[in-house]
Amino acid sequence: MYTPNTIQTTPTSRKYFDTLKQTLSARSQRLRRYKEANERKQQNRLFATNEKTYYRNLKSERRPDCQDTLPDKQALTAFWASIWGNAVKHNLKASWIRREQTRVSNVTAMEHSRITTEQVSRLIAKTLNWKAPGPDGISNFWIKRFTATHSYLAHYFNQFMEDTGNIPEFLVQGITYLLTKSRDWEDPSKYRPVTCLYTIYKIYTACIAEKIYKHLETNKLLTEEQKGCIKNSQGCKEHLIVDSVVLEQAHKDNRNLYIAYIDYRKAFNSVPHSWLIRILEIYKIDPLIINSLQQLMKKWTTTLKVKAKNNQIMSDPIRIQRGLYQGDSLSPLWFYFALNPLSHLLKRTNYGFGIHSDNQEIRRLNHLTYMDDIKLYAATIN
Numbered sequence: 001m002y003t004p005n006t007i008q009t010t011p012t013s014r015k016y017f018d019t020l021k022q023t024l025s026a027r028s029q030r031l032r033r034y035k036e037a038n039e040r041k042q043q044n045r046l047f048a049t050n051e052k053t054y055y056r057n058l059k060s061e062r063r064p065d066c067q068d069t070l071p072d073k074q075a076l077t078a079f080w081a082s083i084w085g086n087a088v089k090h091n092l093k094a095s096w097i098r099r100e101q102t103r104v105s106n107v108t109a110m111e112h113s114r115i116t117t118e119q120v121s122r123l124i125a126k127t128l129n130w131k132a133p134g135p136d137g138i139s140n141f142w143i144k145r146f147t148a149t150h151s152y153l154a155h156y157f158n159q160f161m162e163d164t165g166n167i168p169e170f171l172v173q174g175i176t177y178l179l180t181k182s183r184d185w186e187d188p189s190k191y192r193p194v195t196c197l198y199t200i201y202k203i204y205t206a207c208i209a210e211k212i213y214k215h216l217e218t219n220k221l222l223t224e225e226q227k228g229c230i231k232n233s234q235g236c237k238e239h240l241i242v243d244s245v246v247l248e249q250a251h252k253d254n255r256n257l258y259i260a261y262i263d264y265r266k267a268f269n270s271v272p273h274s275w276l277i278r279i280l281e282i283y284k285i286d287p288l289i290i291n292s293l294q295q296l297m298k299k300w301t302t303t304l305k306v307k308a309k310n311n312q313i314m315s316d317p318i319r320i321q322r323g324l325y326q327g328d329s330l331s332p333l334w335f336y337f338a339l340n341p342l343s344h345l346l347k348r349t350n351y352g353f354g355i356h357s358d359n360q361e362i363r364r365l366n367h368l369t370y371m372d373d374i375k376l377y378a379a380t381i382n
Contacts, residue, residue: 052130052139069185070308076178077315079188080304083269087321090275100341101282109284110215115161115207117154123206124150134198134327135175143199157204161288164295171201173317174302174327185308193269195302195327205330208289213333221283222336223343228371229336239368239375246353246365246377257353260376267372268331269323271338273297276324279338300325336371343369346376353377 047054091097127140143149159166178191213231216222227235250257264270276297280290300320306313324331352366368375 050130051128052132070306070311070313071186071188071191073313073315076188076304076306076313077318080176080193080315081318083266084302084318084320084322088272088274090272090278096341096345097278097282100344103344104219104221104283107219107221107284110211110286110289112286112288113211115154115157117151119207119210120154120157120203121147121150123210124203127203132177132196134196134201135170135173136198136200138199140199143203153200153203157207160204161208161292164292167292167295167299169299171198171204172296172299172301173198174300174325176302176304178304178306191306193304193326195325197325197327202328205328208293209328209330209333211289212285212330215285216283216337221340223340223347223369225343225347225367226336226340226369226371228369229332235370239370242365242368243375245355249356250353253356255353256379258378258381260378262374262376264372266323268326268335271323271335273322276334276338279340283337332371339369339372342374343367351378353379 043054046057124140124143127144129141129144130139133139156166174195174197176193176195178193180190181192182190184190222230227233227238246257249255277290277294280293297320301317302320302325303317304313304315324335346367349366350364352364354361355363355365365377367377
């Protein structure tokens with residue numbers, strides 16, 4: 001009887017085994033390269049023909065632990081209705097509102113301009129072809145291809161703006177898909193809402209957002225500390241560069257540095273509608289746009305939808321009386337400058353960490369913001 005330790009190997013056998021190992025390694029690498037190349041070809045083909053399925057496949061690959069349980073329908077509806085359906089008003093007598101209004105008192109009021117066919121076509125061209133549609137089921141691909149409809153869309157958009165009585169109620173209805181933020185699938189508060197809206201509604205609000213952004217940018221109304229919704233900027237990277245400069249100076253000069261992080265809970269879903277309208281008036285947005293948005297907000301309605309492996313639930317329609325939709329290009333911009341006065345309040349305190357150059361303070365930084373996430377800086381805690 002023998003054991004593996006007693007096997008005698010010769011130089012010839014060792015050479016033979018090495019040859020087999022090298023051959024096996026070469027063929028396995030060749031097979032791996034073939035598999036990767038074939039997978040890339042399939043993904044490229046799928047991306048060219050059906051972007052929606054391509055991205056859905058990527059998502060399923062990253063989340064193998066698909067949801068297998070659902071929250072209680074009544075509890076889910078009650079939780080989100082308590083947030084969206086609870087109409088509140090902002091403090092009308094707050095002193096900081098008067099200060100913000102005084103600060104922008106010299107700003108030129110936004111002039112009214114009609115929505116043109118060229119603007120509609122240009123904004124439609126920027127949309128993703130197969131992004132999830134709203135209740136109408138019409139993807140951006142078809143709106144892009146049916147160019148003959150663009151002039152009609154521009155015509156009706158101007159009617160929506162100039163005669164708010166023509167805004168159809170179905171236009172502002174959405175389907176809100178609740179995406180899990182943890183494996184606590186039965187807790188309604190552990191979901192993030194993403195609303196799919198009518199394609200026509202998103203195009204209309206994109207036209208309005210472009211006009212508002214141009215007015216805000218022209219009059220320099222947006223603070224440079226906010227990078228969450230700025231065009232032609234790389235928000236996270238710019239914040240990281242600023243942060244690295246602050247940390248390097250604190251370390252090099254042996255200076256005190258205190259940092260605090262603030263994350264608003266359900267901030268996007270909790271902004272009072274009264275304040276959303278008031279900030280438009282303070283920043284002197286076109287009154288026709290304000291009136292149109294105010295009428296749209298009165299009709300905002302959504303239906304909650306949660307999917308599991310083999311089941312799904314849908315809630316009854318919920319009227320949105322507080323917060324913003326999270327499905328069009330106007331909502332993040334609107335939320336952005338709704339929080340804009342907060343940045344000006346922080347800057348006026350004159351607290352913060354001084355950034356030096358040639359032993360002279362060139363800037364005092366006390367906060368950076370990215371949408372509803374705020375990072376505070378201070379040189380002392382007193």
